[in-house]
Ligand SMILES: [Ca+2]
């Protein structure tokens with residue numbers, strides 16, 4: 001009896017304990033299709049939840065952006081906003097103005113940099129190489145676009161002649177600071193330079209500050225936003241310019257190139273990066289200290305030298321267009337023809353990312369039997385002035401001489417080995 005009762009109780013107890021597992025097992029036995037349906041519904045719910053979670057994150061970012069925009073300050077006509085953190089700002093609109101980059105020819109057979117940038121109504125000049133006489137070519141070109149005589153921003157990336165000579169003055173010729181009213185000058189925080197051209201640059205720059213009312217900041221002041229300097233300047237609706245931090249703004253280096261000021265432009269969804277003559281160590285620091293985006297345009301590091309445009313940087317920014325400012329093939333710096341600008345190593349590293357590589361000027365070299373070495377004996381346009389235009393999300397390239405890609409030029413076919421990536425269909 002007791003046994004039976006106990007047995008009954010056990011049975012009852014068993015049938016009363018309808019655990020979820022049991023219910024599921026029974027349901028599965030009775031309605032296999034329903035269980036499959038429930039599992040499908042659960043999976044869909046989890047997926048929707050995940051999508052909403054990330055959307056909320058995006059909405060949060062957009063609100064953050066709006067708040068940043070609301071705190072834009074006006075300072076003597078230079079609109080500026082804090083970039084905040086190491087993530088470069090990204091605009092939510094293209095606005096109604098274009099952004100264009102003009103990689104200039106410099107009027108001689110010396111490699112150097114000078115990039116004019118038109119951002120809506122704002123005029124920017126980054127560097128004025130390669131020699132003092134380049135100031136004529138640069139000034140004449142810029143005046144075609146800068147019609148108010150004012151360069152709102154002038155940036156000098158580092159203290160080498162091929163980047164700053166055109167800022168200096170001679171009796172024969174006014175440099176860029178004298179030719180234009182320059183509102184805000186941003187230059188290298190560090191230097192080991194003691195050259196005459198460096199001293200002349202400093203005195204021309206200081207004259208522009210004292211006599212023409214320019215504001216002067218170093219890249220370090222910008223990157224750290226001290227003394228009124230801004231990390232990010234709003235140039236117009238949907239267009240910003242950000243001075244990116246890298247360690248050599250505040251650390252000593254024996255390589256002057258690594259002091260280079262690095263500048264990132266943003267227009268709508270697109271980015272454009274210029275790093276002066278920054279070398280491998282500087283590029284590593286740039287990658288380490290910034291959440292770099294993929295870029296539409298990269299000005300080839302150090303004129304296409306084998307010492308810059310490392311894969312540490314390229315693999316992050318994955319450039320779509322690369323512009324090389326140099327006197328192509330000239331032997332100004334080396335007798336090793338593999339290393340003349342743009343070098344074979346540079347070509348090999350860039351090729352996996354893009355074949356849209358353009359070069360400003362073409363040098364002519366001649367072998368001097370008596371001296372037993374190559375000499376630079378002339379120059380002409382390669383692509384000429386390279387203009388990269390960002391207009392409402394469409395990025396196009398047009399050049400003053402021709403639009404031939406580097407890989408299709410006679411110079412390339414005669415002087416460089418075509419990397420595998422350029423032998424097949426272009427990437428992207
Ligand atoms: Ca202007």
Ligand SMILES: [Ca+2]
Pocket residue numbers: 176177178179180181182208212
């Ligand atoms: Ca001036």
Ligand SMILES: [Zn+2]
Pocket residue numbers: 112113160162163277302303
């Ligand atoms: Zn240089």
